[in-house]
Amino acid sequence: xxxxxxxxxxxxxxxxxxxxxxxxxxxxxxxxxxxxxxxxxxxxxxxxxxxxxxxxxxxxxxxxxxxxxxxxxxxxxxxxxxxxxxxxxxxxxxxxxxxxxxxxxxxxxxxxxxxxxxxxxxxxxxxxxxxxxxxxxxxxxxxxxxxxxxxxxxxxxxxxxxxxxxxxxxxxxxxxxxxxxxxxxxxxxxxxxxxxxxxxxxxxxxxxxxxxxxxxxxxxxxxxxxxxxxxxxxxxxxxxxxxxxxxxx
Amino acid sequence: xxxxxxxxxxxxxxxxxxxxxxxxxxxxxxxxxxxxxxxxxxxxxxxxxxxxxxxxxxxxxxxxxxxxxxxxxxxxxxxxxxxxxxxxxxxxxxxxxxxxxxxxxxxxxxxxxxxxxxxxxxxxxxxxxxxxxxxxxxxxxxxxxxxxxxxxxxxxxxxxxxxxxxxxxxxxxxxxxxxxxxxxxxxxxxxxxxxxxxxxxxxxxxxxxxxxxxxxxxxxxxxxxxxxxxxxxxxxxxxxxxxxxxxxxxxxxxxxxxxxxxxxxxxxxxxxxxxxxxxxxxxxxxxxxxxxxxxxxxxxxxxxxxxxxxxxxxxxx
Amino acid sequence: xxxxxxxxxxxxxxxxxxxxxxxxxxxxxxxxxxxxxxxxxxxxxxxxxxxxxxxxxxxxxxxxxxxxxxxxxxxxxxxxxxxxxxxxxxxxxxxxxxxxxxxxxxxxxxxxxxxxxxxxxxxxxxxxxxxxxxxxxxxxxxxxxxxxxxxxxxxxxxxxxxxxxxxxxxxxxxxxxxxxxxxxxxxxxxxxxxxxxxxxxxxxxxxxxxxxxxxxxxxxxxxxxxxxxxxxxxxxxxxxxxxxx
Numbered sequence: 001x002x003x004x005x006x007x008x009x010x011x012x013x014x015x016x017x018x019x020x021x022x023x024x025x026x027x028x029x030x031x032x033x034x035x036x037x038x039x040x041x042x043x044x045x046x047x048x049x050x051x052x053x054x055x056x057x058x059x060x061x062x063x064x065x066x067x068x069x070x071x072x073x074x075x076x077x078x079x080x081x082x083x084x085x086x087x088x089x090x091x092x093x094x095x096x097x098x099x100x101x102x103x104x105x106x107x108x109x110x111x112x113x114x115x116x117x118x119x120x121x122x123x124x125x126x127x128x129x130x131x132x133x134x135x136x137x138x139x140x141x142x143x144x145x146x147x148x149x150x151x152x153x154x155x156x157x158x159x160x161x162x163x164x165x166x167x168x169x170x171x172x173x174x175x176x177x178x179x180x181x182x183x184x185x186x187x188x189x190x191x192x193x194x195x196x197x198x199x200x201x202x203x204x205x206x207x208x209x210x211x212x213x214x215x216x217x218x219x220x221x222x223x224x225x226x227x228x229x230x231x232x233x234x235x236x237x238x239x240x241x242x243x244x245x246x247x248x249x
Numbered sequence: 250x251x252x253x254x255x256x257x258x259x260x261x262x263x264x265x266x267x268x269x270x271x272x273x274x275x276x277x278x279x280x281x282x283x284x285x286x287x288x289x290x291x292x293x294x295x296x297x298x299x300x301x302x303x304x305x306x307x308x309x310x311x312x313x314x315x316x317x318x319x320x321x322x323x324x325x326x327x328x329x330x331x332x333x334x335x336x337x338x339x340x341x342x343x344x345x346x347x348x349x350x351x352x353x354x355x356x357x358x359x360x361x362x363x364x365x366x367x368x369x370x371x372x373x374x375x376x377x378x379x380x381x382x383x384x385x386x387x388x389x390x391x392x393x394x395x396x397x398x399x400x401x402x403x404x405x406x407x408x409x410x411x412x413x414x415x416x417x418x419x420x421x422x423x424x425x426x427x428x429x430x431x432x433x434x435x436x437x438x439x440x441x442x443x444x445x446x447x448x449x450x451x452x453x454x455x456x457x458x459x460x461x462x463x464x465x466x467x468x469x470x471x472x473x474x475x476x477x478x479x480x481x482x483x484x485x486x487x488x489x490x491x492x493x494x495x496x497x498x499x500x501x502x503x504x505x506x507x508x509x510x511x512x513x514x515x516x517x518x519x520x521x522x523x524x525x526x527x528x529x530x531x532x533x534x535x536x537x538x539x540x541x542x543x544x545x546x547x548x549x550x551x552x553x554x555x556x557x558x559x560x561x562x563x564x565x566x
Numbered sequence: 567x568x569x570x571x572x573x574x575x576x577x578x579x580x581x582x583x584x585x586x587x588x589x590x591x592x593x594x595x596x597x598x599x600x601x602x603x604x605x606x607x608x609x610x611x612x613x614x615x616x617x618x619x620x621x622x623x624x625x626x627x628x629x630x631x632x633x634x635x636x637x638x639x640x641x642x643x644x645x646x647x648x649x650x651x652x653x654x655x656x657x658x659x660x661x662x663x664x665x666x667x668x669x670x671x672x673x674x675x676x677x678x679x680x681x682x683x684x685x686x687x688x689x690x691x692x693x694x695x696x697x698x699x700x701x702x703x704x705x706x707x708x709x710x711x712x713x714x715x716x717x718x719x720x721x722x723x724x725x726x727x728x729x730x731x732x733x734x735x736x737x738x739x740x741x742x743x744x745x746x747x748x749x750x751x752x753x754x755x756x757x758x759x760x761x762x763x764x765x766x767x768x769x770x771x772x773x774x775x776x777x778x779x780x781x782x783x784x785x786x787x788x789x790x791x792x793x794x795x796x797x798x799x800x801x802x803x804x805x806x807x808x809x810x811x
């Protein structure tokens with residue numbers, strides 16, 4: 001899953017220019033994801049979703065342990081002048097890496113939204129997600145689409161991790177905390193739309209930032225958990241279609 | 250259970266009871282290893298009630314182990330009798346599970362599982378930060394441990410108890426409800442199965458057993474910390490054991506526990522950093538892809554193949 | 567019609583902009599076999615699900631024996647005494663035929679048998695009624711479609727319902743299997759269970775139902791004995807087109 005991949009290539013980045021790393025990572029991870037889909041994911045498509053979850057979980061364990069073996073559990077950071085640089089604007093100091101990450105993330109989301117709605121491939125992916133057989137019937141090459149979708153997902157995860165390496169230090173455990181946050185974001189904003197995801201992400205980020213003013217920093221991660229629980233209990237019809245879709249499994 | 254099985258189990262039980270007296274002086278590590286196997290076996294069996302029988306795979310069950318462990322760790326040095334501390338720990342774990350269950354069971358399948366990752370993590374963070382109660386990252390130390398023989402029999406009793414409970418559940422009305430929920434919760438609902446209630450009950454049972462296991466753990470190692478008992482690695486262990494052995498069966502978790510103990514405690518010394526994670530990861534992938542029913546599934550497959558090749562006269566297939 | 571035991575009043579269901587069922591009143595009398603008919607998209611299955619408690623209505627109420635069961639969960643509805651089968655069969659795939667029915671026997675309307683033996687006997691009885699007793703030990707997946715449909719019925723029957731709701735139980739069956747299933751339905755009714763059947767096969771409906779309700783575009787357009795309803799102008803038009811009336 002997310003965690004191991006981010007960790008892995010984060011470590012790789014250590015040795016290259018971080019801003020250029022995605023140029024290598026994105027295609028490489030795409031291939032890895034595509035390969036994974038062809039070999040492993042495909043075999044468990046017929047079974048219940050929990051089976052593929054468990055299998056990918058196994059993949060995560062393998063990757064995480066490889067990360068431990070290769071890079072050990074020591075915390076890693078990327079140290080270079082760029083990381084420390086700041087820019088003054090509007091009377092405040094902004095950290096350059098943060099601006100960069102924000103801009104990149106925004107661009108990626110927009111690109112993704114356009115891809116999924118405007119291109120044939122994007123719509124094919126959405127169709128396959130909704131009803132695999134129906135998609136086949138209208139001429140979608142489902143096998144190819146699955147491979148591409150998976151590859152794309154992994155590539156984006158890698159890219160995301162690359163961006164994060166500019167901001168945080170990390171260990172092979174890194175991905176796990178993030179997966180909770182990603183899940184929370186999905187619950188808040190929805191599985192179906194990029195806009196929903198953006199909404200969820202911003203909401204969570206705001207909640208966390210404001211939370212820091214009132215509670216010790218180490219509890220910050222708990223915020224996503226609390227939000228998750230509250231949303232789930234209080235708003236079962238809540239961020240509506242999402243939760244209903246999630247509940248119908 | 251048929252005759253052959255009953256005899257087999259009886260023999261194992263007798264061997265287990267006699268073992269400490271045979272080995273106590275000569276090979277204490279045997280007692281130690283068996284102790285761990287029984288403990289892991291109880292934990293795996295407990296998790297399996299919710300994860301295997303009811304099909305709700307939880308990656309956060311360490312929370313319950315931790316609650317039990319910490320309760321004993323806090324109460325024991327204060328002089329509270331273990332006969333009180335251990336049940337209290339189990340009860341607290343159970344209550345916590347009820348609280349968690351309310352939001353968690355609104356989610357289905359993989360979404361539930363992902364949420365449990367968060368729940369386990371959150372519980373660990375709470376333990377880490379509630380320093381006044383838990384001593385934070387430095388953990389808590391317990392006072393004197395009960396004699397190893399007593400611990401051994403406690404673990405054995407817990408394991409036997411858990412397995413017996415699981416066996417009883419499996420063929421009971423409750424077990425039917427869980428199996429129905431695992432396969433098709435909506436169809437189960439239309440047949441009158443109150444799915445949320447049943448899932449909550451399964452969770453409660455698994456939490457209580459893990460709570461007791463936590464106390465046993467604490468009394469053995471005499472030290473608890475958020476990373477050890479509330480850790481994600483611990484939660485993963487609970488998932489791996491039944492899957493390797495045979496998800497949803499009664500003896501599967503035990504088989505998984507033996508293997509887990511072997512790899513973790515015996516092999517781990519020869520493997521590099523976290524090499525055991527690698528082994529488990531590979532095993533998990535292999536099992537899920539080739540034989541989701543685990544070792545018991547493989548055994549069953551072999552047995553069927555053999556029967557097909559050489560049918561004995563008068564033997565039903 | 568005999569005294570109504572299951573009643574839907576003003577039942578309405580909206581899916582986004584689509585009005586699937588609109589202000590439908592339907593009453594089911596004790597001991598009758600009520601047929602729900604209508605062309606595709608008329609809202610039969612939706613109405614069925616509203617009555618069975620599988621879907622919540624946007625408006626309207628469902629009462630059973632005077633008790634309001636409108637927003638109760640599916641399992642509460644079953645425990646109250648209203649059991650439903652599914653249009654697309656959903657057997658528990660990892661269980662045997664007997665075990666499938668035992669789930670119904672263990673749960674459902676009270677009193678529920680507590681012991682395994684009592685449940686097993688009740689399940690066998692149910693299987694016998696549905697002509698599946700000889701397949702009790704087979705895996706549920708091994709049955710053909712007709713068998714699985716009968717299993718679905720046996721399972722619901724094992725919950726000891728007062729009202730049994732059957733959703734398109736004849737779909738996909740050949741003539742022989744259809745007749746066999748209709749016999750089964752009659753047999754169940756004879757043993758005291760009230761039945762509501764959603765069906766496409768009009769010949770079958772004419773043969774087995776004591777009363778019919780016809781839906782077109784989510785509204786009730788006709789109600790009464792089979793002959794009358796099936797000759798009704800609106801019903802005929804809905805099925806066959808305007809020139810046939």
